[in-house]
Every structure is written in C-alpha cells, then in structure tokens.
Amino acid sequence: MNAILKPKTMPEVEFQPLTADWLDRVLDIENTVYPHPWSRANFEDSIKTGYQMQVLTSSDAKNADILGYFIAMKGFEEVHLLNITVSETYQRQGWAKLMLDALTVWSRGQGAAWLWLEVRGSNERAQQVYKAQGFKLVSVRQDYYPKGPKANGREDAIVMSLKL
C-alpha cells in the first residue's frame, strides 16, 4: 500500500494594516524578540506619520495569530525598512522572505528604485536573510547603536540596499 504523504500544515495568511488595534499584541512580540524593542510611542508615531505598516496574520478570523509585521518609510525614489519582525513561533519558515517580497512589490508600485535598511552588526541572522533576498552591503556606521540594556558600549550598523 502506498504511504500517504501528509503535507506540513501551513496557515492561510493575509496582510492587514498595522493599526492601533494590533498594538498590544505587536508589543508582546516586539518585547520578546528584541533586546532593544520599539516602544508603544514609536509605533504610535509611525501610525500617525502614515508609514507603510502591515501585520501578517493567520486568516482564522475568530482567532487571528500574528506571524510578523513590518514598517517602512517612503522617501524620494526609495523606501527605508524600519522594522521587520517575525514572532518566535513562526521564525525559520519563510515568513520574513514573504514580507520582504510584499514590501518589494509595494515599493516598486510607489516608484522606488531602492530599498534600504540598517541592521545591527551582531544580528547575523537578519543579515543572512537580507543577503539571501538580494540586499548588498553598502556601508558600516561605526558605533551607531547603543549596545544596552545589559551591555555597555555601542555597536556598528550595517547599511544594506536592494536595487528594485
């Protein structure tokens, strides 16, 4: 008898605007995954400013789970990625790639020629994800970020860009 191969379960997902309604749950994720999380005020200011902010959720309307979110700022012919985060439960399943693909499509639609980001020198995992997505190293900003809260000193920012 042939074995039946059961596909790995994968949630149905959708993008939704990251509005104030999502903030409590987004902050729970933010505070879990970052040693230097954005504050509620950072998110609220971004909403007020009108940045491109999306949450990626499961499509289970009754109990939608947040897989991740991203925030991007549109400039002149370029878009700057300010925050991209995948909830711990959903990491290493390709969701960051999906969000970067969505951001790329949106940025092209805005007439942008470049996508820019900065990442901590110590965040090698994120750098690897960006490189796999086609981002190239542009420059290093020395001692750009404070290391805290548990370590003293500062660390470099790696500036990367993607030609759209």
Ligand SMILES: CC(C)(COP(=O)(O)OP(=O)(O)OC[C@H]1O[C@@H](n2cnc3c(N)ncnc32)[C@H](O)[C@@H]1OP(=O)(O)O)[C@@H](O)C(=O)NCCC(=O)NCCS
């Ligand atoms: C960095 C971050 C956004 C990456 O998110 P992610 O969803 O885990 O990234 P992806 O799954 O798209 O890709 C990462 C890995 O999953 C692997 N992967 C992709 N699709 C996969 C799949 N279907 N099944 C298994 N693995 C998969 C990729 O090959 C990659 O593996 P590798 O790192 O061993 O090479 C996430 O780790 C995160 O939120 N970290 C904390 C916050 C942070 O650092 N944000 C960036 C600040 S600049």
